[in-house]
Amino acid sequence: MKIACLGGGPAGLYFAISMKLRDAAHDITVFERNRPDDTFGWGVVFSDETFDNITANDPVSAEMIRSHFAYWDDIAVHYRGQRIVSGGHGFSGIARKELLMLLQERARALGVDLRFKTEIASVDALAHDYDLVIAADGLNSKARSDFADHFKPAIDTRKNKFVWLGTHQKFDDAFTFIFEETEHGWIWAHAYQFDTDTATFIVECSPATWDKFGFDVMSQEENCRACERIFAKYLGGHRLMSNAAHLRGSAWLNFPRVLCEKWSYRNIALMGDAAATAHFSIGSGTKLAMESAVAMANYLQSETTLDAAFVKYEEARRTEVLRLQSAARNSLEWFEDVERYLHLDPIQFNYSLLTRSQRISHENLRLRDKKWLEGAEAWFQRLAGASDNIVRRPMFAPFRLRDLRLKNRVVVSPMAQYRGVDGCPTDWHLVHYGERAKGGAGLVCIEMTCVSPEGRITPGCTGMYAPEHETSWKRIVDFVHAETDAKICCQLGHSGAKGSTQLGWEEMDAPLKDGNWPLMSASATAWSDRNQRARAMTRSDMERVREQFVSAAKMAQRAGFDMLEIHCAHGYLLSSFITPLTNLRTDEYGGSLENRMRFPLEIFHAVREVWPMEKPISVRISASDWVGEGGIQPPDAVAIARMLKEAGVDICDVSAGQTSIHAHPAYGRMFQTPFSDRIRNETGMATMAVGNIYEPDHINSILMAGRADLVCLARPHLADPYWTLHAAANLGERSETWPLPYLAGRDQLYRLSGNAQTTPSAV
Numbered sequence: 001m002k003i004a005c006l007g008g009g010p011a012g013l014y015f016a017i018s019m020k021l022r023d024a025a026h027d028i029t030v031f032e033r034n035r036p037d038d039t040f041g042w043g044v045v046f047s048d049e050t051f052d053n054i055t056a057n058d059p060v061s062a063e064m065i066r067s068h069f070a071y072w073d074d075i076a077v078h079y080r081g082q083r084i085v086s087g088g089h090g091f092s093g094i095a096r097k098e099l100l101m102l103l104q105e106r107a108r109a110l111g112v113d114l115r116f117k118t119e120i121a122s123v124d125a126l127a128h129d130y131d132l133v134i135a136a137d138g139l140n141s142k143a144r145s146d147f148a149d150h151f152k153p154a155i156d157t158r159k160n161k162f163v164w165l166g167t168h169q170k171f172d173d174a175f176t177f178i179f180e181e182t183e184h185g186w187i188w189a190h191a192y193q194f195d196t197d198t199a200t201f202i203v204e205c206s207p208a209t210w211d212k213f214g215f216d217v218m219s220q221e222e223n224c225r226a227c228e229r230i231f232a233k234y235l236g237g238h239r240l241m242s243n244a245a246h247l248r249g250s251a252w253l254n255f256p257r258v259l260c261e262k263w264s265y266r267n268i269a270l271m272g273d274a275a276a277t278a279h280f281s282i283g284s285g286t287k288l289a290m291e292s293a294v295a296m297a298n299y300l301q302s303e304t305t306l307d308a309a310f311v312k313y314e315e316a317r318r319t320e321v322l323r324l325q326s327a328a329r330n331s332l333e334w335f336e337d338v339e340r341y342l343h344l345d346p347i348q349f350n351y352s353l354l355t356r357s358q359r360i361s362h363e364n365l366r367l368r369d370k371k372w373l374e375g376a377e378a379w380f381q382r383l384a385g386a387s388d389n390i391v392r393r394p395m396f397a398p399f400r401l402r403d404l405r406l407k408n409r410v411v412v413s414p415m416a417q418y419r420g421v422d423g424c425p426t427d428w429h430l431v432h433y434g435e436r437a438k439g440g441a442g443l444v445c446i447e448m449t450c451v452s453p454e455g456r457i458t459p460g461c462t463g464m465y466a467p468e469h470e471t472s473w474k475r476i477v478d479f480v481h482a483e484t485d486a487k488i489c490c491q492l493g494h495s496g497a498k499g500s501t502q503l504g505w506e507e508m509d510a511p512l513k514d515g516n517w518p519l520m521s522a523s524a525t526a527w528s529d530r531n532q533r534a535r536a537m538t539r540s541d542m543e544r545v546r547e548q549f550v551s552a553a554k555m556a557q558r559a560g561f562d563m564l565e566i567h568c569a570h571g572y573l574l575s576s577f578i579t580p581l582t583n584l585r586t587d588e589y590g591g592s593l594e595n596r597m598r599f600p601l602e603i604f605h606a607v608r609e610v611w612p613m614e615k616p617i618s619v620r621i622s623a624s625d626w627v628g629e630g631g632i633q634p635p636d637a638v639a640i641a642r643m644l645k646e647a648g649v650d651i652c653d654v655s656a657g658q659t660s661i662h663a664h665p666a667y668g669r670m671f672q673t674p675f676s677d678r679i680r681n682e683t684g685m686a687t688m689a690v691g692n693i694y695e696p697d698h699i700n701s702i703l704m705a706g707r708a709d710l711v712c713l714a715r716p717h718l719a720d721p722y723w724t725l726h727a728a729a730n731l732g733e734r735s736e737t738w739p740l741p742y743l744a745g746r747d748q749l750y751r752l753s754g755n756a757q758t759t760p761s762a763v
């Protein structure tokens with residue numbers, strides 16, 4: 001086959017090598033506009049795993065590269081006067097120029113025709129002259145833009161500014177992050193050694209800081225001097241150097257996240273940065289380029305037509321690229337939002353940095369550096385006020401809110417059971433909540449318990465509006481208190497326009513087949529075309545509902561609940577006031593967010609008056625309507641949380657959605673946790689995270705990184721009431737309390753789980 005590689009970067013060269021290795025008869029030419037040794041940039045990094053893939057493809061070039069590697073295992077973080085080092089990260093670095101020269105040498109030896117100083121002006125013409133064109137022409141790919149209608153690139157230019165510099169200062173003992181506070185804001189560096197006397201030194205900051213420094217009007221020389229002054233104490237008198245002569249001005253860039261919808265057209269295939277980019281903070285651009293080159297060479301060999309090879313190439317690489325881009329997005333967003341975390345203790349800041357891409361889990365960090373992680377866990381326990389000196393995972397740290405003391409950070413999230421009879425909880429509830437309280441969670445939150453009959457969602461919902469409700473709940477609460485050391489929280493709510501619907505396992509949110517009751521909401525709206533239209537609440541309706549909440553709170557107190565949660569989420573009555581999607585009022589309860597929060601806050605204040613001072617109150621919110629503009633979005637959630645905090649709410653239970661049938665939630669592991677993270681770290685308010693959190697590792701990383709104070713699990717507790725005790729047993733945590741009659745079962749489980757990972761150790 002007659003093949004042209006457009007671009008002599010890692011993708012073009014490594015593809016040429018990989019193809020020649022599979023069939024030496026291929027006639028391959030690489031066209032590169034630059035000279036062979038004329039390259040921008042400094043060093044690139046490879047993880048150990050990437051290097052294994054490359055070695056399997058071509059041991060010869062792998063060995064050539066390996067002999068030029070600088071290795072390091074540690075990551076060091078300079079932050080607030082401390083240098084925190086963790087190990088086990090396993091990376092290697094090489095000068096980009098060296099890498100390219102080695103690949104050129106290998107390509108030449110295999111008979112590839114390398115043509116430097118050759119600018120390709122027409123990709124179309126190239127495609128006519130060759131059987132196959134690999135468009136590996138980098139970030140600003142001409143092939144991609146010439147055929148943009150076919151490749152359909154999406155380019156997302158990110159907000160932070162960065163510049164790629166080099167230095168002879170040694171950073172040879174660790175990949176180093178340096179965070180510096182300046183008179184113009186925070187600015188940071190990512191530094192790593194790539195040969196015996198040179199290190200990459202990428203400087204990054206927010207656009208606001210960049211503006212204030214006036215970097216835009218500096219020459220590259222002035223820019224280096226300015227950065228030297230900022231990072232002087234880490235540079236040991238060494239200079240910062242730029243080699244970006246190909247870039248105009250001070251060489252600062254904004255990272256463009258590129259992803260093409262299609263990767264091939266006619267006989268042209270995109271590869272490397274031309275097809276997709278991954279942010280430099282996860283060091284995967286060269287890896288993606290080289291692994292894509294291997295995949296394409298494999299498929300060209302295994303498939304009989306170009307088209308078939310292209311289909312396989314795109315299928316295989318897209319999944320991998322999306323996976324990496326997702327990790328890269330988490331990582332770049334962490335750096336974009338880093339000012340949110342700059343109040344954290346250095347230990348927690350370091351943990352947050354290390355786990356920013358969500359690729360490294362809590363237990364994975366333990367494998368990398370057990371000692372460091374145990375030190376961090378000990379710090380967490382101390383901060384949590386643990387009375388003993390045992391190192392445990394964060395999920396087993398105590399938590400205190402007012403006078404409420406929780407033994408651990410796991411919460412059974414409120415879940416409607418639809419087993420109430422005329423609002424009254426039954427034996428089902430006694431057994432259900434009793435079991436979950438025995439199962440080890442620190443806090444059990446009961447389902448939305450409604451303040452009036454018409455405030456129920458379904459006829460099966462429980463209530464707190466009749467004397468027998470109080471008595472029945474008291475029986476359950478008494479059991480929990482007598483037989484377990486769990487605490488129990490009562491979630492109070494009113495269904496609003498989402499009321500009068502069928503049981504959860506019938507047709508959810510659909511009106512009752514018969515016996516519907518009239519609804520009211522913030523405004524005259526309906527949940528869907530099928531649901532009845534609620535009437536807009538009048539002032540006297542509001543006063544009545546407020547008194548119903550107060551009365552329910554008094555009953556909850558007499559029933560002995562330890563905590564209250566007011567349900568202001570999921571489109572129910574109080575939520576319908578908060579979201580502009582359903583609050584169309586023109587009085588002082590509609591319009592601005594302050595106005596829309598007025599009624600929920602009135603309810604809170606009235607309830608707080610009658611709820612004992614020593615007991616906390618939580619408010620559950622929907623932090624996003626998932627409809628984009630026009631609905632609640634995360635910055636609104638921060639504003640809502642600020643108002644709640646100011647009013648005296650103790651903790652914000654951060655849920656999302658269920659406020660509109662037009663919502664498009666971005667589901668995924670821990671998908672709502674970023675909202676909790678943002679609220680907690682921007683307002684300083686305690687939070688509970690919830691939503692698709694189902695592994696101990698999730699909980700531990702959320703808590704340890706300071707993304708929430710408590711973690712709610714709903715569905716996992718339906719599948720396993722003993723979720724927490726089972727998790728503890730599997731993790732080798734031995735200090736959780738089991739019910740006395742179950743000790744023989746506990747001991748057998750401990751034996752079977754073989755003291756699996758770790759036993760607690762004293763600090």
Ligand SMILES: Cc1cc2nc3c(=O)[nH]c(=O)nc-3n(C[C@H](O)[C@H](O)[C@H](O)COP(=O)(O)OP(=O)(O)OC[C@H]3O[C@@H](n4cnc5c(N)ncnc54)[C@H](O)[C@@H]3O)c2cc1C
Nearest residue numbers: 007009010011033044045120137138164272273280285286
């Ligand atoms: C600040 C920064 C730090 C980075 N750090 C790392 C890291 O640590 N590890 C890592 O793996 N990656 C890193 N990268 C990413 C990495 O540099 C790229 O992802 C990688 O080089 C992509 O390889 P490529 O072959 O697709 O493109 P490139 O390396 O950009 O190669 C494309 C080549 O095509 C040539 N070309 C373009 N158009 C034409 C034309 N019309 N005619 C002839 N020639 C043409 C260009 O001159 C260039 O040589 C970093 C990137 C940046 C910006």
Ligand SMILES: Cc1cc2nc3c(=O)[nH]c(=O)nc-3n(C[C@H](O)[C@H](O)[C@H](O)COP(=O)(O)O)c2cc1C
Nearest residue numbers: 413414415416447448690691692693713714715716
């Ligand atoms: C069967 C069921 C009933 C639920 N009922 C309630 C409820 O009464 N109040 C509430 O705030 N959330 C309710 N939820 C939402 C959960 O509390 C939780 O926010 C959601 O299920 C996401 O958590 P998960 O991924 O751990 O299941 C319910 C969820 C389920 C599965």
